[in-house]
Amino acid sequence: MKSLAELAAIKEKMQSRVVLREGSGEIRVVVGMATCGIAAGARPVLNAFVEEVSKAGLSGKVMVTQTGCIGICQYEPVVEVFEAGKDKVTYVKMTAEKAKEVVEKHLKGGRVIEEYTISNV
């Protein structure tokens, strides 16, 4: 090791590996992953969220996790976004593409995409 830059490079590379364990979870993205969710395609949605959040550099702030059935199986895949001090946002009939959009506009930009939410069904 000859320089701090080299050390920083390793840290950078490894960050995504450990950040999961200390993520403050200011924002929690919860994907419904019960049988109904999985059948409707929640897995790719979950994976899209994990990937996009990491790509956007939001891993320290956003925790992507999963939950069981929330009871609105006809609208699966369902994704809920929790943020301290704000109302819960529930996205329904999600896809990997929509997930990408949510990360970009909502998680990063702070604008809820109304047309994907449950209030719009």
Added chain:
Amino acid sequence: MIRSQVLICGGTGCTSSGSKALIKEFEDRIAENGLADEVKVVRTGCFGLCALGPVVIVYPDGTFYSRVQKDDVQEIVSEHLLKGRIVERLVYSDIDEKVKEELQHVSLNDTTFYKAQKRVALRNCGVINPESIDEYIAMDGYAALGKALTEMTPDEVIQVIKDSGLRGRGGGGFPTGLKWSFTAKNQADQKYVVCNADEGDPGAFMDRSVLEGDPHCIVEAMAICGYATGASEGYIYVRAEYPIAVQRLKKAIEDARAYGLLGKNIFDSGFDFDLFVRLGAGAFVCGEETALMTSIEGNRGEPRPRPPYPAVKGLFGKPTTENNVETFANVPQIILKGAEFFNSMGTEKSKGTKVFALGGKIHNTGLVEVPMGTTLREIVEVIGGGIPGGKKFKAAQTGGPSGGCIPASMLDIEIDYDNLVSQGAMMGSGGLIVMDEDTCMVDIAKFFLAFTVDESCGKCTPCRIGTRRLYEILEKITSGNGTLEDLDKMEKLCYYIKENSLCGLGQTAPNPVLSTYKRFREEYIAHVVDKKCPAGVCKKLLTISIDGEKCKGCTACARVCPVGAISGSVKNPHWIDPAKCIKCGACMEKCKFGAISKK
């Protein structure tokens, strides 16, 4: 892309409760369910809740599963990892139901056990894979070494350590920065850094857990110490009984060498430093700094007189800085975050945090780290979860066989170096053994003394013969043959040993006797005058008898008695022949009517 990580404790406690097999099982099941690309299994160091092992934590949610068995793995994988349904029956929670409802999801940091803790020395334990240098670097590892070597002079490093108020965590509590400055001042062609990992107190496993859970932080801290004091070589003296710690340390050193974090010209600063591991054979006296160095030199582990102190003439006759594992574990954080970060925690004269190994009669046997000044009550009742079976707290032993006991009346004592010493106990390295009302204090003193009698190296007479004689007096007392004169003799002998022994082992060996005698004098008197053991432990002072009115004559006791001391006919009261009775208590456990008691 990894979306979830399963952390499985690979510390000694959980390894012995079967975590190794769990790791394999998790990997297999995860692969079977096609999750290998999404979920990763990580073997970590100790989480602290050893009593509840094997411990498994699932991130990102931080769900804390305890006592996970191999058969539970399939359920966790298919329910939690696949479908996101937490397996509630395995979740550890000591949280109030009400609070639980307010939290949207319970993570381990919300549990009472963790909430009251502040983790500095243990910050990476149970969080990173100790065998991965990359994970350590990701958690700011080696950044402190980088900072010290590229931005600070050796004097500045020492000043920060001085300002932080860090004191030796091995028990003595000597200011670390001052110790470093002594070695730095002495000119020599070769100086050394030594890490004392010869943790020998019965019931102490703080250093073991740090070495197993975060070995790189010791490597980093020793290199920083080497830079500050002008040493280019270091030795870690660790017990051979700690195989996991030894193996991980060796790997850590190899990996650090491969990255050039040990070796020549580290960070292009011109500073060279290398580390070596030396195994101890388990002699308690080798935890004493001069005996430890004698042992590293290849000789029989015996202490030598001080002065000269190690800072002047230490290992191989050269100036040496010796610190304990936990002391070193605090160093990188202090360098990185500054003296302020550390001295803002703790009490006026004891800064920072302290790791305690909780053991004995307590619910949460395990490892905790709290700010200095935390009360004993909080550690025992809140973090430790109190005493099992609704029994009453009687005393806690700190400092192991060199320390003393803190009685129930002093539960609210704020724990720091000076408070404990003023109460006749000592901080020690951090073993905290909790005793309940069923513990006989004379017997406990005898237990610890037996340990030091065994471990005395024999070099000096007061320790070699004095502790033996002291033990014989205690034996006399616990067998009911003691006199009041014996108590006086005992006390006198204690002070004689303390004042005349060569090293810390002998100087502190009588402490358990003195402190129990001071705090529980009435128990000693009861043994000597009334020939009774109030706690009902000392067998020779007990009589077991059957209450004729309560006895139904079921004969269960007579049948279970191993020596045939109980006689009587069916449906008539039984009686015990005291001459035959060996006081094993088997009859008491068997009796359904509570007719048998010991006094």
